[in-house]
Amino acid sequence: MSGELSYLGVSLSRPRVAFFELTSCEGCQLQIFNKEATLIDFLSLVEPVNFREVMDEKSNDYQIAFVEGAVTRQDEVVKLQKIRENAEILVALGSCACFGGVAQLKNRFNDMEWVKKEVYGDYPIDTQQARPLSAEVKVDLEIYGCPIKKEEVERIVVDLLVGKAITHPKYPVCMECKANENICLFDLGEPCLGPVTRGGCDSWCPNSRMGCWGCRGPAEAANMDQMIKIMARHGISRETMLDRLECFGGFAGYVEEMRTDETNEDIQGNSE
Amino acid sequence: MIFRVFNKEELSALFDVLAENIIVGPVEKALDKDGIPLYSFELVRDYEELRLQYPSTKISAKKYFLPHNETLSSFSVDKEGWTKHVDYNIYKPLVFFGMHACDINALNKLDKVLLESVYPTPYYGSKRKNMFIVGVNCTPQSHCFCRDMGADTVQHGFDMFLTDLGDRYFVEVLSAEAFNYLDRINSREAVEVDHLDYMKRVKERIGKFTSKVDTTDLTKILDMEFDAEVWREWGEKCLSCGTCANVCPTCYCYGVDEQVDLDLKGAHKIKHLHSCNLLDFAEVAGGHNFRPESYIRLKYRYYHKHRGFVEAFEESLCVGCGRCGEACLADITVPEVIASVRGEG
Ligand code: SF4
Ligand code: SF4
């Protein structure tokens, strides 16, 4: 895409951007191409130099790297370090890159060799605990969501271009859910992690009468103690809640605490 | 005031004459897990959908006068120059068919801040001035404490108010438009027997309030108990989720974002309702936060509603609709919070 970029008469340079994936479903990258109505405008803001899903050329000369996926293999560590060296701005794109995502579910099993055998049999393959990008390299910007919300990426890219501060909502999903005037899932007898999950998705799941699974990780004032009580009051089991909290990795710290509490209760219970 | 009466069968006729406008009213939105209907204010195209006997709605009608998200203005720039576009986002008057006294009182309170202040806001004013309100009497629910807030009856701010007398409606008529509409259906002047039945109805209703908030000396007590331990206890429960403000008919706080258009040819200014319980409500440039703790934020919600507003306007900014307590997943309710601050909880 050619032509000068400018905003309010001030010319802006079109950043060279690259997209990469590690262990992921590539759904976040696909999201970027999902909204045809704004695709041309979006692509005219940047100069893609590396985007396997849509182009053949490859270049290592880029300013912004969008990296999707979790780190689960040694070759990915090497690849990620290379990207870090090349990029001025490294963006973790989606919940896999931010928290480990769905892939980190395997971390629940202590024995990685056993996991490997269950899935791949005797096929020789490297597999490690799934980790977010930030476990290996410095990440400049995180874009949450499984998948990401295209509108949010568009806003962030525009803000980057014009030099505005990049901000994420600090409030939980409930804020947007109430603005959308949804019926609360708890009134329907179903669990929802909206009260503790970071907003920004425009309450995507509750809009379709599905409880939030916490894909964007914790809101900045997440009150997990109260969330546990709310689930209990509504007759929703702790295991159901933990299943959701564990799904995308954003709540790993809280999950660990809850599991430790359970173990302690078990020990105390047994010794009585 | 003019009082009129019409038979129940005439209600659909009243709906029909008003239906030359867009009608907003209480409708059934869903059934909860126990099969109990949940109501909301929606556009009503068919009289059969209207539920005038509704207990209350989960969320107030505020999306029609204080939308949760509203584009205030936009501009675009090209080689010739720039154009500005300001839109108050109201194109047609709305008829509100079936508002309870609390919700009309809420509008009257909002008027004081948003219309009668030094800088009236045209975004609210344009919508408020283009409302035709048909109030309707209600049955107090277990969460309603409007009577303690002085908001169980309403004196102004509507066009007509209906009270169900069993076989007929008793109508308070406040505007000429309302009188003219009533003229187009079968209605008559109220007579003594109607007055007596009306007074009986009012008395019956008063006996049905169960939820209580003692407002005696409340502004002073709030001052005295500023450092009370109970605030911390409530704060520990609070999710900082903003649900209470979102469902409230009188919360009006907001933030404004400027979004640069994707084609870089202009920008939009968008207003989002905010809530003083949200973490960044009192965050200023540089990331400094004057209210980092949730108990302090929660406390100031109560101070605005029940102290600051009372000092400014001699009335509370709460109409006692009880929606916030019903919607709060952490079970934080106004009657319980106030009682605890009074040392009665
Ligand atoms: S459905 Fe979920 S996100 Fe929406 S208000 Fe209820 S708890 Fe919050
Ligand atoms: S509602 Fe929850 S699970 Fe759904 S997209 Fe939003 S944050 Fe993710």
Ligand code: SF4
């Ligand atoms: S009081 Fe309740 S509804 Fe309000 S912010 Fe706190 S938890 Fe949310």
Ligand code: SF4
């Ligand atoms: S504070 Fe609660 S009870 Fe008072 S008007 Fe608002 S929603 Fe109703």
Ligand code: SF4
């Ligand atoms: S300060 Fe809080 S209580 Fe007062 S209007 Fe704003 S959101 Fe509502």
